[in-house]
Amino acid sequence: MLPWLISVAVRVLAATWRVERPPWPVEGPCVVALWHGHQLPMIALHRGRNLVAMTSLSRDGGLVAAVLTRLGYSVLRGSSSRGGAEALMACVLALREGRSPALAVDGPRGPAGSVAPGAEALARAGRVPVVFGRVLAAGWRARSWDRFLVPWPFAKVVLEYGLWSTEDGPLEAAMARFREP
Numbered sequence: 001m002l003p004w005l006i007s008v009a010v011r012v013l014a015a016t017w018r019v020e021r022p023p024w025p026v027e028g029p030c031v032v033a034l035w036h037g038h039q040l041p042m043i044a045l046h047r048g049r050n051l052v053a054m055t056s057l058s059r060d061g062g063l064v065a066a067v068l069t070r071l072g073y074s075v076l077r078g079s080s081s082r083g084g085a086e087a088l089m090a091c092v093l094a095l096r097e098g099r100s101p102a103l104a105v106d107g108p109r110g111p112a113g114s115v116a117p118g119a120e121a122l123a124r125a126g127r128v129p130v131v132f133g134r135v136l137a138a139g140w141r142a143r144s145w146d147r148f149l150v151p152w153p154f155a156k157v158v159l160e161y162g163l164w165s166t167e168d169g170p171l172e173a174a175m176a177r178f179r180e181p
Contacts, residue, residue, distance in 0.1 A: 003066035014044035032102035095126035
């Protein structure tokens, strides 16, 4: 029942936001990288994009996976600390099928704003670019390591995207300007 309630709340809340977003920066499959704290608005605003979401094998990851499924996403389970190799292979297969894996890059436990190697390794293995982004919005922030953002109802929600390819140097350097302002 809880995943259903959360998915309904996400849809209702997102329907009130005034969203500003640039065009999606690539055609075809890519790796989508985001910060843990920006998951809620990113999930709410990217439905229908042929994304495969990665969640951890933890109990919290199970709840997130159930909510994502109710929101129409395909879900893979695994993280840098458990099940990572299997999840990486499943993501490479998803890329070959034309779907784009999406994952929070600051690891399952942080630190926030630090890029774990999974997204870059996946992009190299799949020979695809990384689209990364962040959300700027007024809202409630959790007192957690990731400062999880829930934009207020009727808030202006601004999405910003960046693009990284395997020739661009480390993904961490490219995403540095997308850390929390």
